[in-house]
Amino acid sequence: MIELQGVRKSFGKNHVLQGVDLSVARGQSMVIIGGSGTGKSVLLKCVLGLVTPDAGTILVDGQPAATKGAGREPFLDRFGMLFQGGALFDSLPVWQNVAFRLLRGAKKRPKDEARAIAIEKLRRVGLKEQVADLFPAELSGGMQKRVGLARAIAAEPEIIFFDEPTTGLDPIMAGVINELIREIVTEMGATAMTITHDMTSVRAIADRVAMLHGGVIRWTGPIAEMDTTPDPYVDQFIHGRAEGPIESVR
Amino acid sequence: MNLLSPLAALGRLTQGALATVGRIALFAADAVSHLFRPPFYPREFLVALMQIGWFSLPVVGMTALFTGGALALQIYAGGARFSAEAVVPSITAIGMVRELGPVLGGLMVAARVASSIAAEVGTMKVTEQIDALVTLSTHPMKYLTVPRMLAATLAVPVLVAVGDSIGIFGGYLVGVNRLGFNPATYLANTRAYLEAFDIISGLMKGAAFGFIIAICGCFYGMNSARGAQGVGRATKSAVVAASVLILAANYLMTEVFFSA
Ligand SMILES: Nc1ncnc2c1ncn2[C@@H]1O[C@H](COP(=O)(O)OP(=O)(O)O)[C@@H](O)[C@H]1O
Ligand SMILES: [Mg+2]
Numbered sequence A: 001m002i003e004l005q006g007v008r009k010s011f012g013k014n015h016v017l018q019g020v021d022l023s024v025a026r027g028q029s030m031v032i033i034g035g036s037g038t039g040k041s042v043l044l045k046c047v048l049g050l051v052t053p054d055a056g057t058i059l060v061d062g063q064p065a066a067t068k069g070a071g072r073e074p075f076l077d078r079f080g081m082l083f084q085g086g087a088l089f090d091s092l093p094v095w096q097n098v099a100f101r102l103l104r105g106a107k108k109r110p111k112d113e114a115r116a117i118a119i120e121k122l123r124r125v126g127l128k129e130q131v132a133d134l135f136p137a138e139l140s141g142g143m144q145k146r147v148g149l150a151r152a153i154a155a156e157p158e159i160i161f162f163d164e165p166t167t168g169l170d171p172i173m174a175g176v177i178n179e180l181i182r183e184i185v186t187e188m189g190a191t192a193m194t195i196t197h198d199m200t201s202v203r204a205i206a207d208r209v210a211m212l213h214g215g216v217i218r219w220t221g222p223i224a225e226m227d228t229t230p231d232p233y234v235d236q237f238i239h240g241r242a243e244g245p246i247e248s249v250r
Numbered sequence B: 001m002n003l004l005s006p007l008a009a010l011g012r013l014t015q016g017a018l019a020t021v022g023r024i025a026l027f028a029a030d031a032v033s034h035l036f037r038p039p040f041y042p043r044e045f046l047v048a049l050m051q052i053g054w055f056s057l058p059v060v061g062m063t064a065l066f067t068g069g070a071l072a073l074q075i076y077a078g079g080a081r082f083s084a085e086a087v088v089p090s091i092t093a094i095g096m097v098r099e100l101g102p103v104l105g106g107l108m109v110a111a112r113v114a115s116s117i118a119a120e121v122g123t124m125k126v127t128e129q130i131d132a133l134v135t136l137s138t139h140p141m142k143y144l145t146v147p148r149m150l151a152a153t154l155a156v157p158v159l160v161a162v163g164d165s166i167g168i169f170g171g172y173l174v175g176v177n178r179l180g181f182n183p184a185t186y187l188a189n190t191r192a193y194l195e196a197f198d199i200i201s202g203l204m205k206g207a208a209f210g211f212i213i214a215i216c217g218c219f220y221g222m223n224s225a226r227g228a229q230g231v232g233r234a235t236k237s238a239v240v241a242a243s244v245l246i247l248a249a250n251y252l253m254t255e256v257f258f259s260a
Helices: A040-048 A072-077 A094-098 A111-124 A129-133 A141-153 A171-188 A199-205 A232-239 B005-035 B042-052 B054-080 B085-126 B129-135 B140-177 B183-193 B196-222 B227-258
Strands: A002-011 A014-024 A029-033 A055-060 A079-082 A159-163 A191-195 A208-213 A216-222
Touching: A002 A040, A014 A040, A014 A208, A014 A216, A029 A171, A029 A199, A040 A055, A040 A079, A040 A159, A040 A191, A040 B129, A072 A079, A079 A141, A079 B129, A094 A111, A094 A129, A094 A141, A111 A129, A111 A141, A141 A159, A141 A171, A171 A191, A171 A199, A191 A199, A208 A232, A216 A232, B005 B140, B005 B196, B005 B227, B042 B054, B042 B085, B042 B140, B054 B085, B054 B140, B085 B129, B085 B140, B085 B183, B085 B196, B085 B227, B129 B140, B140 B183, B140 B196, B196 B227
Parallel strands: A029 A191, A029 A208, A079 A159, A159 A191
Antiparallel strands: A002 A014, A002 A055, A208 A216
């Protein structure tokens, strides 16, 4: 359902993506791994049209991703995205952040209902009701991340992107979030693309794994094959070895 | 070669400045095109109106008060050279409403508001909040730029009107207390020579300046480079651009209004 073919993106002399081919089937949970700075976040932003690729095609359900015009909003309405830094609106209280989509636009609902949904989503990411009326600046980094997650899933999108959902969380909370992501995929039937460095997370969330390295998808396969693949890059990455083909100074 | 390089540098600078003005103009046209297309965000508009209009009152009021006072002193000193001290009330009022009220008010609001808009929007840009808006199917132009543009275009003329009154009052205070004018005569003279278009032209300038201020703030904020330095540069550029454009627009509008 999501198809990337030959996607390229450079920032000046920094050639980040150099021909990425990847496809994610409907209802599948794809996890993208790779060293920091390899362009994982840029890749997700290309799909959403937040970054314009220099070359290549991106298809969602066989249609080119709508980057402008009348098709743009319906296209975006299908997505939810958790940003790496949370990207909460600091002028709005937490619950209005979570319910942002439910308070305006095509999915607008009465305020009370939107608030109730927001509180329910906050509970699912392990946050108490009292948090709802705080402002993002009053929360810890890990709490902000979880509010961002609640916002991404609030309108129950078909396709959800998670950029490092468990970074900055304690192991227990990370476990809760991993389970939640798994649940969203299996129960709501959503298609998910998750970026993570956390191998526990990879094993908990992934149906398939793709490794981004050197601007291309170095390896992709079902999670079951990740441990047995002979690919030295994947092997080095999942075991966190300093020695190997991936340079430790990048 | 060496002789020409300063010229080349000047040329590049001019070219760069013109290109920037062009990009700001395109941005402004885009913003205006979103003004009439739903969805609208009335809550954002009201917040912007408070931030830009209400909270700028003290700054604009103080500026106008001191300017009006100084203007009366200068006109008195100048007028005394050909025994025309009697013109103080009317020239103070005309100078205030046609020129100094809108220009100084506009510059003060530019310093206060263009900077805060650029810093806020720029921070939103570098912390991916603008990307987040987009993924939540909300157009940043409609949600961020249009409310601020509308609020500033409506609020600055009102600020100018308030500033005009306070400035004239400042002139009155100086005229009556320091220059020995009779209060009733001062007021009568102020009214006698002031024409409606003097005031209206100043308010129109105010609207144009408000528009420039909001557009510059949003433009530089949305194009902010990454990091704290990026936001700092965006803020500085927004104030500089808004101030220069206000002065240029003031000259052009004065030509159009009064050069017949
Ligand atoms: N807007 C941008 N402008 C310039 N360079 C960028 C931009 N976004 C990302 N980059 C660069 O692209 C590279 C990949 O970034 P990113 O996708 O965030 O890495 P990661 O794989 O850790 O998520 C980095 O070198 C980063 O500096
Ligand atoms: Mg990243």
